[in-house]
Amino acid sequence: MDNRYIRVEGFDNLYRDVRSGAIVNVNEDLYLNAVEASKKRKAQQQAITSLQNDVSELKSDMSTIKDLLLKLVGDKSWQLIHPKF
Secondary structure: OOOOEEEOOOOOOEEEEOOOOOEEEOOHHHHHHHHHHHHHHHHHHHHHHHHHHHHHHHHHHHHHHHHHHHHHHHHHHHHHHOOOO
């Protein structure tokens, strides 16, 4: 580490940035694990959003089918009541 960072006493992987005062963890494995976990969470959220959109679309399609079926049954019922039309 260059002289911009000072080791935090008692911690091998922690350094203080002397310019900003921030504590920096230099353990690359922990960083890579955090990045991977973040990617997994994002992928899971995208999958959930996609499924929610699919369900919403299916509900809409089912409603349309139901309306068409009710119209079809209604037309048939009317023809049974009034056969000369």
